[in-house]
Amino acid sequence: MMLIDCPNCGPRNETEFKFGGQAHVAYPADPHALSDKEWAQFLFYRKNPKGINAERWVHAMGCRKWFNALRDTVTYEFKAIYRAGEERPALQSTDGGTR
Amino acid sequence: MAKHSVIESTTELRRSPAAHLDQLMAAATVTGQRAVALREIAFSTQISLRAVPGSAGHQALAQATGVGLPQQVGQVSGDVSGTAVLWLGPDEFSVFNAAGEDLSPTLEAALAEHEGQVTDLSANRTVLELTGQAASLVLRKSCPADLHPRSFAVNQAITTTLANVPILLWRTTENGWYLMPRASFTEHVVHWLVDAMNEFASEPVI
Numbered sequence A: 001m002m003l004i005d006c007p008n009c010g011p012r013n014e015t016e017f018k019f020g021g022q023a024h025v026a027y028p029a030d031p032h033a034l035s036d037k038e039w040a041q042f043l044f045y046r047k048n049p050k051g052i053n054a055e056r057w058v059h060a061m062g063c064r065k066w067f068n069a070l071r072d073t074v075t076y077e078f079k080a081i082y083r084a085g086e087e088r089p090a091l092q093s094t095d096g097g098t099r
Numbered sequence B: 001m002a003k004h005s006v007i008e009s010t011t012e013l014r015r016s017p018a019a020h021l022d023q024l025m026a027a028a029t030v031t032g033q034r035a036v037a038l039r040e041i042a043f044s045t046q047i048s049l050r051a052v053p054g055s056a057g058h059q060a061l062a063q064a065t066g067v068g069l070p071q072q073v074g075q076v077s078g079d080v081s082g083t084a085v086l087w088l089g090p091d092e093f094s095v096f097n098a099a100g101e102d103l104s105p106t107l108e109a110a111l112a113e114h115e116g117q118v119t120d121l122s123a124n125r126t127v128l129e130l131t132g133q134a135a136s137l138v139l140r141k142s143c144p145a146d147l148h149p150r151s152f153a154v155n156q157a158i159t160t161t162l163a164n165v166p167i168l169l170w171r172t173t174e175n176g177w178y179l180m181p182r183a184s185f186t187e188h189v190v191h192w193l194v195d196a197m198n199e200f201a202s203e204p205v206i
Helices: A036-044 B019-027 B056-065 B104-111 B135-140 B183-201
Strands: A003-006 A010-013 A018-022 A052-058 A066-072 A078-083 B037-041 B045-050 B076-078 B083-089 B092-097 B117-120 B127-131 B156-162 B165-173 B176-181
Touching: A003 A078, B019 B037, B019 B183, B037 B183, B045 B104, B056 B104, B083 B156, B083 B165, B104 B117, B127 B135, B127 B183, B135 B176, B135 B183, B156 B176, B165 B183, B176 B183
Parallel strands: none
Antiparallel strands: A003 A010, A018 A052, A052 A066, A066 A078, B037 B127, B045 B092, B045 B117, B076 B083, B083 B092, B127 B176, B156 B165, B165 B176
């Protein structure tokens, strides 16, 4: 079982959280200007990296707030956690994560 | 057409979510070294407050509760004997009053036109009280939160899960806990706890 460090509540069991997909997917400035292909890209196409991935998470069974996290998709480790709206941090250290 | 009798007061007709489980809970009581008991505290007042810290609405509500508003996770303003305010999120709080005092007119008047929200949710959750030497052990069987006194002191409260359903968990005394499941989950939680308490009636097998 993994502990996830909620920015509001501190470390909590992973069962209290829900995954919310890739972070930093900006809504198009002018959706009407997009072609069908570009609109489909925005709606459905997401990265699937092996390694560090920026993701949205919500503390569904706790404070019910969304936050962002950098997670290693190979080891599942949470490498960094930051609040919604904040810049994606540059990874300082990859040792240990928040586990 | 049939003539309907007028109901004078609906208060006499209301039924708490665990009222029908009263005898089940009483029968599950364990005494002795590993004592644990479960009971329902029915018809308490619970009011949801929403206000962003630093806003005028937040200040107004903090004054109106009489005990302020908690600042961070785990904190409880006031305590179980009177009015208490539990921290649910950075901008979400739950006002609790065991005596069932109607606090919403005061709070609504205080919030007035400020940005925020006061909602009476007294019927949303019921309160189950788990007490006794073994109460923490019973909880630890199915609650993923850290219940050690080091990180969960008396008069702290958090939102977490018990038996996979969301609850508010409040440590009211060293060996006493308030569990607040939603009304519809109460039956499940009571049966789960009664089952969890069962083993403490027997001598531990080493």
